[in-house]
Amino acid sequence: MSIITIERKVLEKNDQIAAQNREKFIQSRIFTINMVSSPGAGKTSILEKTLSQLKDKINIAIVVGDVQTDLDAQRIEKFGIPVVQIVTHGSCHLDAKLVQDAINNMNLDGIQLLIIENVGNLVCPANYDLGEHMKVVIASIAEGEDKPLKYPAMFRNASVLIINKIDLLAYTNCNLDLLKNNALRINPNLKVFQTSCTTNEGINEWCNWLEQKVNETWRKQ
């Protein structure tokens, strides 16, 4: 029980800093997404596909979180856009303070889209608001259809679900309809995309939707 008490205090402090981040994003008209998933669901691959399609149309910056290594930042660097890697050294999630430190070290002038790639974890990142406009949860077909029920907070707090590795559907016993129904039962407002970074299925739909959201935010004020 004492753990829970400590956790509450940590979360309250986190929410205060997240509010500061959010205010900054709104003032700067930067649309910000927080990408979350299990390890290996394909966050970085989706990010690479998104950057390929959108980097010449809109100004993008990236914050990448990992427990160890800067492998993900290395994969992103080739796109020639601002990237900050946060290595959490054992912590299982990004928090608002880490993101605040990261964006204070970036030049965000003219940036229209900030993508935060969280640590691979379906539990704790659900509870740590970073100040983002929305969480985008990525679930791989290979993980099976029961994950929304077993990790409901993540699916409840997300606005978008990307069902990735859809090309593996034929080779697994995952029931796609059941996966979608399970997710929508937890959160009926989820916008759902189906993608494959191998066949490019669904990548256009996702990128077009994201571009539109960015432009809506940029045109405000």
Add this chain to the structure above:
Amino acid sequence: MSIITIERKVLEKNDQIAAQNREKFIQSRIFTINMVSSPGAGKTSILEKTLSQLKDKINIAIVVGDVQTDLDAQRIEKFGIPVVQIVTHGSCHLDAKLVQDAINNMNLDGIQLLIIENVGNLVCPANYDLGEHMKVVIASIAEGEDKPLKYPAMFRNASVLIINKIDLLAYTNCNLDLLKNNALRINPNLKVFQTSCTTNEGINEWCNWLEQKVNETWRKQ
């Protein structure tokens, strides 16, 4: 930094209770494994295969941890062996106290093998000793080859690596040799199995090895 201090205290307390659990397992000659992985890597499927092969040869009990739902316990119940489901209600890992409460509510007389299925998470369960003999980490082919480098604590603290969903190898760009090399670079002592719960590849090898470990422990004293 304050979070880290709190975490240390929590871990010290955890380690004390884990030591009590360990003492109980040793006294009772119960070989205990802690199964850990990302969500959807196949812990429950491996567990089902293991129970099918071993339940008539050795006496097994199960503790299953989940953030929400008792779906996993439901899948295990059909084997007619003792199962306790721990629902952590948002916590991202099992701790020694939860396991202690669980085993205090089980009849362990004659039990030779206790399998603890942890919450799906490659980060925090690495740091929480439950008193087990060994951690068994399961990595799915679909997660790619970089997970040992990105989540090193888990692979360093595990004794066994089961590379699961090996049947998907032909349909992904996962480099199996690199995955094994990455894991062995982090932990050269890892015992590695390659399995598929679809084709049953490697299941015999894993079960035979586990049965031998159980028998060695049971014969002691």
